[in-house]
Every structure is written in C-alpha cells, then in structure tokens.
Amino acid sequence: MSYEFDFSFLDEYLPDLWHGIWLTLGMTTASILPGFALGTLCAVGRLYGPPWARRAVVIYVEGIRNTPLIIQVFWLFFGLAVLQVRIGPFAAAVIALVINVGAYTAEIMRAGFLSIPKGQIEAASCLALKPSQALWSVQLPQAVERVYPALVSQFVLMMLATSIMSQISAEELTGVAYMIQSFTFRGFEVYLVIAVIYLVMASLLRLTLLGVAQVSFPRRRRLGTPL
Amino acid sequence: MTLQMRAPAPSAALHESPSMTSPAAPLVRFRDVRKNFGALAVLKGIDLDVAPGEVVALIGRSGSGKSTALRCVNGLEKVDGGELTVCGRALHSGTVDLRELRQDVGIVFQSYNLFPHLTAEQNVTLAPRKVKRIGKGEARDLAAEVLAQVGLADKAQSYPEQLSGGQQQRVAIARSLAMHPKLILFDEVTSALDPELTGEVLKVIERLARGGMTMMLVTHEMAFARSVAHAVVFMHQGKVWESGKGEMLAHPQTVELRQFVGNGL
Amino acid sequence: MLGLTIEQIAYLFRGAGWTIVLSLLGFVGGTLLGLPVALARSSQSRLARALSGVLVQVVQGIPLPVIMFVVYFGISIGGFDVPALVAAGVAMTLYAGAYLGEIWKGCILAVPRTQWEAGECLALTSTQRFVFVILPQALRIAVPPTVGFLVQIVKNTSYSVVINFFDLTYSAKVINNSTFRPFTVFTIAALIYFAICFPMSLLASRFERRLHRG
Numbered sequence: 001m002s003y004e005f006d007f008s009f010l011d012e013y014l015p016d017l018w019h020g021i022w023l024t025l026g027m028t029t030a031s032i033l034p035g036f037a038l039g040t041l042c043a044v045g046r047l048y049g050p051p052w053a054r055r056a057v058v059i060y061v062e063g064i065r066n067t068p069l070i071i072q073v074f075w076l077f078f079g080l081a082v083l084q085v086r087i088g089p090f091a092a093a094v095i096a097l098v099i100n101v102g103a104y105t106a107e108i109m110r111a112g113f114l115s116i117p118k119g120q121i122e123a124a125s126c127l128a129l130k131p132s133q134a135l136w137s138v139q140l141p142q143a144v145e146r147v148y149p150a151l152v153s154q155f156v157l158m159m160l161a162t163s164i165m166s167q168i169s170a171e172e173l174t175g176v177a178y179m180i181q182s183f184t185f186r187g188f189e190v191y192l193v194i195a196v197i198y199l200v201m202a203s204l205l206r207l208t209l210l211g212v213a214q215v216s217f218p219r220r221r222r223l224g225t226p227l
Numbered sequence: 228m229t230l231q232m233r234a235p236a237p238s239a240a241l242h243e244s245p246s247m248t249s250p251a252a253p254l255v256r257f258r259d260v261r262k263n264f265g266a267l268a269v270l271k272g273i274d275l276d277v278a279p280g281e282v283v284a285l286i287g288r289s290g291s292g293k294s295t296a297l298r299c300v301n302g303l304e305k306v307d308g309g310e311l312t313v314c315g316r317a318l319h320s321g322t323v324d325l326r327e328l329r330q331d332v333g334i335v336f337q338s339y340n341l342f343p344h345l346t347a348e349q350n351v352t353l354a355p356r357k358v359k360r361i362g363k364g365e366a367r368d369l370a371a372e373v374l375a376q377v378g379l380a381d382k383a384q385s386y387p388e389q390l391s392g393g394q395q396q397r398v399a400i401a402r403s404l405a406m407h408p409k410l411i412l413f414d415e416v417t418s419a420l421d422p423e424l425t426g427e428v429l430k431v432i433e434r435l436a437r438g439g440m441t442m443m444l445v446t447h448e449m450a451f452a453r454s455v456a457h458a459v460v461f462m463h464q465g466k467v468w469e470s471g472k473g474e475m476l477a478h479p480q481t482v483e484l485r486q487f488v489g490n491g492l
Numbered sequence: 493m494l495g496l497t498i499e500q501i502a503y504l505f506r507g508a509g510w511t512i513v514l515s516l517l518g519f520v521g522g523t524l525l526g527l528p529v530a531l532a533r534s535s536q537s538r539l540a541r542a543l544s545g546v547l548v549q550v551v552q553g554i555p556l557p558v559i560m561f562v563v564y565f566g567i568s569i570g571g572f573d574v575p576a577l578v579a580a581g582v583a584m585t586l587y588a589g590a591y592l593g594e595i596w597k598g599c600i601l602a603v604p605r606t607q608w609e610a611g612e613c614l615a616l617t618s619t620q621r622f623v624f625v626i627l628p629q630a631l632r633i634a635v636p637p638t639v640g641f642l643v644q645i646v647k648n649t650s651y652s653v654v655i656n657f658f659d660l661t662y663s664a665k666v667i668n669n670s671t672f673r674p675f676t677v678f679t680i681a682a683l684i685y686f687a688i689c690f691p692m693s694l695l696a697s698r699f700e701r702r703l704h705r706g
Contacts, residue, residue: 003569066643066689067682068650070661075682078674123340126301127354127406128329137353141344156553163555164651174557174654187565195554195562202553219344219386 009184010193013176020176021197027090027172028159028205031097035158036151038098039105044135046106047113057106064103070164072096077168089170093162101158108150112143145217152209156202163198173197253278254314254410254441255300261308262295269295271465272309277410277443282436284456285445288487291462293445297412300443301325301332314409330358333403334412337419339395341387347374347398348383351405358406373401377431393424397431404435411435413444429455449476449488461487494676500667501680507663508684510577514649514659517581519642522588529593534600544593551590557654559583564655576657580649588645595641599634600626636703640696643689650685660684 010017046057064072073096080087087095116139124134144151166175177194181187214221255277262270269292277283285293298304300313302325311318314331341350351373352366361369374380377397387395396416403411413432417425429448433455436442446452452459453473460470461484469475469484479485494501532544551559563586564579603626611621650661664681668674 062690062693063682063686066647066693067685068647068661070650070653071664071678071682071685074661074665074668075674075678078668078678082672082674117340119336119338119340120342122303123336123342125325126303126329126334127402128326128358129354130326130357133357137357138342142342145344160553160555163557164654167653174555174561177558177561181565187561188569191558191561191565195558198555198558199550199553217344223386223388 005189006186007189007193009180009186009190013180013184016176016180017173017193017197020171020173021201023090023170024159024162024172025201027093027097027162027165027170028155030094031101031158032155034094034098035101035155036105038102040109040140042102042106043109043113046110048131048135061103061106064100065107069096069100069161070167072100073164073168089165089168092168093165093170093172097158097162100161101154104154105151108147108154109143111150112147113139115146116142141217145220148213148217152206152213155209156205159202159205160198253312254281255443256312257296257309258311259309260296260299260306260311260319262292262299262304263307269465270299270306273462273465273467275460275467275470277441279409279441280439281458282440282442282444282456283458283460284452285443285460285462286447286449286452286487287462287468292465293460293462294414296462297414297443297445300410300412301329301334303334326358330406331409332412333406333408333410334414335396335399335403335416337415339387339392339399339419341395341399341402343387346384346386347379347390347401350387350398351402354402355405369405370401373404374398376404376434377401378427391424392420393427396420396428400428400431400435410441410443413442413446415445415447417446417448452476463487494680495673496667496671496676496680500671503667504660504663504677504680504684507658507660508688510658511646511649511660511685512688514577514580514584514652514657515642515646517577518584518588518645518649521581521585522592522645525585525589526592526596529589530596530600533593533597548590548594551586552594556583556587556648556651559586560652560655576652576655579655580652580657583652584645584649587648588641591641591644592638595637596630596634599630599637602633603629633703636696636699639692639699643692643696646688646692647685 042057042060045053046061049057073093076096076099077089077092080092120138120142121134124138125131129137162172163174165172166178169175171179173194177190181190184190253276255275257273257275260270260273261268271292273292273296275283275296285297287293295304299306299311299318302318302323305321306319309319313328316323316328318328342353345353348367348370351370352361355361355369356363356366370383371380374383377400379394379397379401382390382394382398387398390398399416400411416432417428420428425448429451432442432444433451436455444452444456453476456473458470459473459475461468461475461481463481463483469479469481475484476488479488529544529547532540533548535541554562560580560583563583564574564576567574567579567582607625607629608621611625616624649659652659653661653665656662660681664677668677671677
C-alpha cells in the first residue's frame with residue numbers, strides 16, 4: 001500500500017477555502033455577543049427573577065444542554081421551512097448558535113454571579129444604588145471577569161461547532177471541504193488541511209478574546225494580572 | 228427595662244441624648260428597639276439617642292448586639308419591635324424608602340467592601356454619579372475633595388488591590404463621605420487591620436469628629452472610644468448596660484463593664 | 493401516531509440504539525486513551541507532558557465532524573472500505589480520550605501535594621504512592637466530571653451524521669425527508685436524547701454536591 005499525498009487542489013480551490021473561512025468566522029462573531037447577552041439575561045433571571053422566570057430558564061438551559069446542537073439546528077431550520085418562514089441558512093445557523101451558546105453561557109454566568117462576595121452587593125445597596133444599578137455596575141463586571149476564561153473556552157467550542165452548519169447547506173469551511181473532496185476525491189488531504197485551518201482559527205479566536213479582555217478590563221491591563 | 232440588673236445610671240440618662248448640651252433633635256432615636264434572629268433575641272429593648280454632630284461609640288463583647296444595633300440604623304437589619312427614628316424617618320413603620328435613607332446614612336464595613344474592579348476615584352464616585360446623577364467633571368472634583376479628606380489624594384487612580392488595608396479602609400470612608408451623609412456608621416472598621424495600620428484610619432475618623440460629622444462606631448479601640456467619642460455605650464446581652472461620657476470607662480459602674488474594660492485594657 | 497407510522501417510530505428507536513452503541517464505544521475507547529493521556533499530562537517527564545499536551549490541544553482545536561472525516565478518509569486511503577461505525581468509533585475515541593485525559597489530569601493534580609509527601613514519608617515507591625495514595629482519592633474527585641462528560645459523548649455522537657453513520661440523528665433526518673414533519677420528528681429525537689442525557693446530568697450534579705459536602 002502506497003499512498004501519494006496530493007495537495008494540488010489548494011491552488012484551485014483557495015478562493016473557496018477563504019470564503020468558507022470567512023463564513024465560519026462570520027457566524028462565530030455574529031453569535032458571540034447575542035449569545036453572551038442572552039446567557040447573561042438568563043443567569044440574572046434564574047438568580048433574581050420571579051419564580052416563573054426561574055423555572056423558564058431552568059427548562060431552557062436543561063433542554064438545550066441535554067440535546068445535541070445538530071438536532072436543535074434541524075428542528076429550527078426545517079421547522080421554519082415548513083412554516084413557510086424563509087430565512088437563509090446563515091441566519092438560521094446564527095439563531096441556533098445563539099440559542100445554544102446562550103444556555104451554556106447562562107450556567108457560566110450564574111456561577112460568576114454566585115462567586116461574588118455578599119459584601120459587594122451589601123456595599124452597593126448601602127450606597128443607595130438600585131438593585132439594577134448594582135447589577136450593572138458592580139456585579140456584572142466582576143462576574144464576567146471571574147468567569148472570562150470559561151466564556152472564552154465556550155465560544156471557541158461554539159466556533160468549532162459551526163462545522164455542522166453545512167448540514168443545512170451553509171457553506172462554511174467544512175461545507176467547502178466537502179465540496180472540494182467531492183470534486184477531487186482527495187478527502188483525506190482536504191480534511192487534514194481543514195483541520196489545520198480550524199486549529200489556527202481556534203488559537204486566533206482564543207487570542208483575540210483574551211485581547212478583548214485586556215482592553216475591557218482596565219485593571220487587568222494596568223496590573224498585568226493574568227486572567 | 229430591667230433596672231435591677233443595672234447599677235445606678237451614670238450622668239447621661241438613657242432617654243436623653245448623651246451629650247446633653249445639644250439642643251437639636253436627635254438624628255438617631257432608639258426607643259425600646261427589639262430584634263430577633265429566629266428564636267434568638269439579639270436586641271432586647273434598646274434606648275439610645277445620637278444628636279447631630281455627636282460621636283457615639285458602641286462597645287461590648289461579640290454577641291452583645293452592638294453590630295446589630297448599628298446595622299438597624301441604615302436598614303440592613305429590620306427592627307422587630309419598638310421605635311427607631313433615623314434622620315426623621317420612622318424605620319419601625321416599615322414604609323421607609325431605604326435608598327433615600329442610605330443617601331443620608333453612610334456605612335463603613337470591617338472588610339472595606341471596596342469594588343475591586345474600580346479605581347479609588349471610581350469607587351468614590353460610583354454612587355454620586357448613579358444615584359445623584361452628578362456630571363463627570365463634578366465627580367472628579369468630588370473624588371479629589373473626599374480623597375484629600377482621608378489623605379489619599381495621590382491614590383485616585385489606584386485599584387484597591389494596590390492599596391494597603393489601611394488605605395483601602397480610608398477609601399471606603401471617602402466613598403461614604405462622597406454622598407455627603409448626615410451620619411456615618413462604622414462597623415468595627417479597624418478589626419481586620421494590622422495594628423500598625425489602625426492608627427491612620429483612626430486618625431481620619433478623629434479628624435471627621437472634629438469637623439462635626441455625626442458618627443456611630445462599633446469599636447474595640449477603648450482608648451480611641453474614650454478620647455474621641457462624646458458618648459460611650461456599653462452593650463451587654465442585647466441591652467444598653469451602661470452609657471456615659473468617655474471617662475465612664477475609667478470608672479465602670481457595673482461589674483460587666485468593669486470586667487470588659489479590665490480585659491480590654 | 494403523531495402523523496408517523498409505527499415503523500417510522502421504530503426506525504427512530506433503532507437509530508437511538510446505535511447512538512447508545514457509539515456512545516459506549518466512545519466511552520470505552522476514550523477511557524483506554526484517556527488514562528495514559530492523564531498519566532502523561534501529570535507525569536514528571538517534560539517530554540511526556542509536552543507530547544500528550546499537543547495531542548489534547550490538537551484534538552480540542554479541531555471540530556469533531558472534521559475529526560470524523562479525517563478518520564473516515566484516512567482509513568479508506570489504505571484501500572479499505574470502512575464501516576461508518578468504525579470511523580465514528582475511532583473519532584469518538586480520539587475526542588473522548590483527549591477530553592477525559594484532561595479532566596482526569598485535573599483530578600490527579602487536585603489531590604493535595606501533602607498527600608504525595610505523606611506517601612514519600614512512608615517510604616513507598618513512586619508507583620506505590622500513585623496507586624495506593626493518589627489514585628483512590630483522584631477517582632473520587634473524578635466521578636462527577638466523568639459522568640458529566642458522558643452527556644457530552646452522547647450528544648456529540650450526533651456529529652457522526654456527517655459520515656452517514658446510522659444513529660438517532662441520521663434516522664431522524666431520514667424520516668423527516670420522507671414525512672416533512674420536522675417539528676414532530678426532531679422533537680421526538682430531542683426527547684430521546686434528553687431522556688438519555690438528563691438523568692446523567694442530574695447524577696453528575698448530585699455526585700458533585702456530595703463530593704463538596706463530604
């Protein structure tokens with residue numbers, strides 16, 4: 001058995017690969033902020049909301065965390081099609097990712113809020129801050145800072161998970177790979193290349209998000225405290 | 228009131244302001260205030276007045292109710308019985324807007340509770356900006372003013388973790404001052420500090436006292452209570468056991484205070 | 493029933509059976525790979541740490557569907573016609589091995605240093621120390637996150653749909669293509685996944701609470 005590696009497809013299909021990379025990165029960046037906002041909102045609802053909100057968040061979080069993303073994607077994408085709601089695969093993918101990552105973020109942020117010493121909240125209320133002001137100015141920044149590494153890991157996982165969106169014909173990187181291998185019959189080489197690209201993207205995303213932290217947490221920047 | 232358990236009341240009668248020269252209505256008025264934690268009665272009928280400009284030190288063993296009494300004053304603890312009036316608000320009525328109350332009543336904690344993600348200046352100006360809606364420039368001036376009052380004008384841009392415990396506690400005092408309160412509560416503010424750092428904090432409080440700030444302090448610093456406070460209140464088993472001017476510590480009337488002071492000095 | 497025939501529902505459950513089979517394969521394979529990885533990751537040897545670290549980083553930085561494809565095409569370049577189950581099983585082994593290795597490394601390192609030192613004082617060899625002192629304590633710590641990771645394994649077997657492995661997700665996709673009842677079909681599939689995963693999630697958090705209390 002001798003197998004000759006052939007990476008000549010790279011030249012011809014480079015533009016397609018770039019296109020796939022952009023779509024993957026686009027999906028990821030489009031999902032991060034809404035996913036974070038949704039998760040934070042749910043964490044707040046679970047911790048401080050009325051009983052019905054707490055119950056709703058638990059059902060949402062447990063429902064999402066105990067079923068596969070791909071089933072959620074199919075449910076949404078094919079479901080919307082049956083309802084005659086026409087949204088493209090990109091939009092469907094982003095919506096599914098936001099809903100999915102929101103549930104995981106909710107759990108992470110809940111842990112973050114719970115880790116803040118009670119004295120902080122007491123001090124804020126003794127300074128006549130409203131609960132909402134204390135939440136926004138005192139609790140939220142500290143919670144995010146404490147769980148930031150976990151959030152970064154979660155968003156990197158989310159980026160990797162976009163690779164199934166070709167299943168609803170979103171032409172992200174893995175979808176492009178499938179297309180290339182079906183023309184070239186060089187599946188092994190194609191997916192090796194794709195794997196390396198994902199590795200690089202995962203590292204870049206991690207670095208970028210850590211860079212974002214350096215900018216958004218001035219204390220970290222000034223004191224050089226690692227996250 | 229269990230008069231038989233108490234020695235003859237010292238010069239400052241319990242139902243009057245300990246500093247009897249002050250003509251103004253008291254800022255804080257405890258009348259038979261009671262407080263329970265579950266089945267445990269922590270305050271068993273407290274009577275106490277604090278006049279404007281007065282400095283009152285609450286002393287006593289741990290568990291005597293002194294901290295609970297202090298925390299009732301800004302509504303951190305609800306009173307279960309009796310009457311407690313603070314800055315003209317009847318806290319026992321249960322209808323007081325705590326946020327309004329707390330604009331008049333500042334508190335400094337044993338554990339500082341500074342916001343670690345904010346600089347000293349931001350710690351000090353957060354509440355004035357959010358609650359009183361003052362502008363950026365005004366906030367900066369305010370921070371400079373109150374930080375100078377506690378001797379930390381040069382630390383405005385420092386984060387809490389860059390400051391010593393004593394400096395952090397002084398920032399916490401400045402944070403209270405920035406709301407221009409009518410009354411500041413101090414809850415064992417030097418207990419978490421190394422002995423060499425307590426002095427700088429006590430000096431700040433002393434300066435505030437000379438400036439006419441009304442203050443209630445729970446403290447273990449007997450010498451400080453004696454020299455700075457206008458009135459000292461010794462609490463024991465949820466009651467005001469003995470109260471009077473600072474010299475009372477030198478001449479305790481009750482066995483309990485004598486024992487307490489004996490241990491403390 | 494629900495607009496689906498009995499056969500169609502039976503087909504879904506047949507898929508669910510293969511989901512469980514692949515999950516077990518992934519867990520067994522992942523354990524066989526994860527144990528040496530955990531030992532290497534927590535070992536004294538810098539080389540062992542570095543090599544196992546690279547393996548973990550690489551696997552954790554590549555999407556599982558891509559790992560499935562690489563394995564699938566990688567085996568077939570030898571000219572073998574690989575059953576999807578084998579490819580999916582190998583891919584799940586790699587994936588679970590990397591994550592379990594990292595989880596268990598954390599558990600080994602979570603045993604307090606003083607325990608190592610105590611073992612040293614008893615004149616035990618380093619192997620004896622590890623087997624009799626560290627391992628039993630690490631195992632106790634490892635139970636909750638391991639059970640929790642089982643949930644990830646079950647959910648992530650769904651990615652094998654990309655190499656057309658017949659599991660619950662694949663069968664749901666097939667039934668949906670023929671019935672056009674996505675809400676019904678995928679809700680049933682989701683409920684089956686939930687019925688498998690949720691009890692394990694509950695168990696994991698119960699173990700976790702017990703560990704923190706004990």
